Amino acid sequence: MRRDVFQAIADPTRRAILTLIALQAMTPNALAEHFDTSRQAVSKHIKILAECQLVDQQQHGREIYYHFNPEKMKEVADWLAPFQKMWEERFDRLDNLLENLKAQQNVR
Amino acid sequence: MSGKNTTRITAEKGKQEFFIEREFEAPRELVFRTFNEPEFLLQWMGPSNMEMRIDKLDNRSGGSYRFVHSLCNGGGEFGFNGVIHEVSAPERLIRTFEFEGLPERGHVSLEFLTLTELPGNRTRVHIQSVFKSVEDRDGLLQSGMEGGLNEGYNKLDELLASSIINN
Numbered sequence: 001m002r003r004d005v006f007q008a009i010a011d012p013t014r015r016a017i018l019t020l021i022a023l024q025a026m027t028p029n030a031l032a033e034h035f036d037t038s039r040q041a042v043s044k045h046i047k048i049l050a051e052c053q054l055v056d057q058q059q060h061g062r063e064i065y066y067h068f069n070p071e072k073m074k075e076v077a078d079w080l081a082p083f084q085k086m087w088e089e090r091f092d093r094l095d096n097l098l099e100n101l102k103a104q105q106n107v108r
Numbered sequence: 109m110s111g112k113n114t115t116r117i118t119a120e121k122g123k124q125e126f127f128i129e130r131e132f133e134a135p136r137e138l139v140f141r142t143f144n145e146p147e148f149l150l151q152w153m154g155p156s157n158m159e160m161r162i163d164k165l166d167n168r169s170g171g172s173y174r175f176v177h178s179l180c181n182g183g184g185e186f187g188f189n190g191v192i193h194e195v196s197a198p199e200r201l202i203r204t205f206e207f208e209g210l211p212e213r214g215h216v217s218l219e220f221l222t223l224t225e226l227p228g229n230r231t232r233v234h235i236q237s238v239f240k241s242v243e244d245r246d247g248l249l250q251s252g253m254e255g256g257l258n259e260g261y262n263k264l265d266e267l268l269a270s271s272i273i274n275n
Binding site for chain 2: 024092
């Protein structure tokens with residue numbers, strides 16, 4: 001069955017897996033340690049990610065490593081946009097905090 | 109107050125650093141406090157759908173810190189730590205940063221926070237992060253990891269929702 005990238009990223013666990021392996025290639029065991037679910041459940045998610053080419057497998061000796069395929073992800077969205085958005089939201093909250101602090105100072 | 113100030117993120121291809129710049133409508137002393145005092149940090153630093161905890165914040169030159177972000181649904185905890193190289197109120201903060209979720213240690217970056225006074229009681233915040241490798245930098249930028257797993261994915265979620273509607 002051919003799966004698409006949208007389906008792959010619809011699930012929060014799969015997004016978490018992508019986030020982890022985007023930083024560094026990981027073995028199935030290393031990945032599974034980050035999740036409360038069973039190793040089988042994590043494997044199932046990886047299989048879906050691999051089927052839509054977001055994840056590549058490479059054999060190093062006896063270990064399999066999962067790599068993130070950023071080229072495929074770029075088909076979905078500008079990968080920098082989430083980082084930008086995160087900081088914008090952070091700084092919006094900081095704006096509010098600063099407004100409150102300034103108001104408090106003026107009262108004193 | 110006028111419209112929102114722009115957040116400018118610069119990450120040149122193939123470089124080991126990125127920059128974040130933003131101006132604030134508040135005096136420098138006050139902005140500096142919001143970057144340093146735990147009660148203030150907790151009010152803005154944590155990603156919106158994660159809970160932030162300050163495990164340790166020894167905020168002086170030679171000190172250290174550890175912050176933890178946890179998914180609200182109990183899905184996991186992600187720690188960050190570093191040592192504080194220099195705290196020079198109200199203009200400069202230099203510290204290291206390491207994400208604890210990686211399978212190996214040593215992927216440390218160096219952060220410089222510089223606050224500049226602007227006319228009219230305004231402040232410019234400039235952050236420079238320097239990484240060990242281009243891969244480390246790209247990993248952090250692309251993953252949205254620093255802010256927690258789900259935070260950065262709103263745009264993807266929107267895209268996903270619209271693709272479902274279109275189908």
